[in-house]
Amino acid sequence: MAMTFHCDIVSAEGEIFSGQIESVIAHGELGDLGINFGHAPLITSLKPGPITLTKLGGEREVFYISGGFLEVQPNMVKVLADTVQRAGDLDEAAAQDAVKAAEKALNERGADFDYSAAAVRLAEAAAQLRTLQQIRKK
């Protein structure tokens, strides 16, 4: 049996997950990172994207988060997310529309165009789609 450790996922709206897990894969600032038991202490900020938990017994669960922080201690992991959704709750059509809308906004920018806000929207929507693709792959 694989070694397990405790994982908490919280967002400003509430606690999303708390329990023993075998591993977690998150989308960090500098790229994806996988964390198993006994990982060195680490703090990183997270980009919008999926978080994949492997729970006790190998069952997987995927969440979508819109950014936040991840803290690793030898025997636990904490995810402080801005917003979290269970991947199953994501709306693919809405995400695709959001991608299109954001791309369109980026292409035909007006005078009072907020580039960074649009880029963030695009990144979030693209990350949601990526999360959806990931759960479909399994």
Place this chain on the structure above:
Amino acid sequence: MAGAKEIRSKIASIKSTQKITSAMEKVAVSKMRRAQMRMAASRPYAERIRQVIGHLANANPEYRHPFMIDREVKRVGYVVVSSDRGLCGGLNTNLFKALVKDMAVNRENGVEIDLCVVGSKGAAFFRNFGGNVVAAISHLGEEPSINDLIGSVKVMLDAYLEGRIDRLSVVSNKFINTMTQQPTVEQLIPLVATADQELKHHWDYLYEPDAKELLDGLMVRYVESQVYQSVVENNAAEQAARMIAMKNATDNAGDLISDLQLIYNKARQAAITQEISEIVGGAAAV
């Protein structure tokens, strides 16, 4: 009929007051339930980020964020979270008492004080009491949004970063249960290390990307979430305190009414008895 009329009008006025207080109680009950839910929702985040920060304060990072460095304390800042409305029992008074006590200790040591006040009751108190209020915000409403708070909190954070204050505390009521609210003064920055000292040896986190960038973001998030949580919790405490205060007021009004009713009945009976004896006396005289 001595005073019977006065007593009757007094009873009527107390009855209408009772109606108001019992309505306020019912409103407070439903508002409290919502405020409690809001408080419970954001609590895990505030607690977890607090733990992370506690760990961080225990670590030995190569980059020390200004919030992690203990300076000699010459001037302290308080973020005072009070309610906007009154009629909530001793909630605000108890809070200010705890705060004034804490301030007195600082004054004795020659430490000066800056205040950032949330809620109009706090602003009114310090207008009378005196105190250097550098920022004030009120009328946040039932659902305070983090964006409304950020401005005044930033004033204090900037003051800390520029070295004008050397410590920042949050003063607010903790919601223990519906009957109890605990006024607390909690130090926010510099960070307070958590008590668990299992990790005594020198260790540090890996930071991704670099420590400075990461910690800057994390610290701001930390302070925001703590202040927001205090405001939400104070809101729940306010509604709970108001509920209890209004329940007491309604009960007291009921007692008062029954007492007055008794006096009124007695007065009425005495008047009737007197009238009868006067008639009887008059008839006997004829």
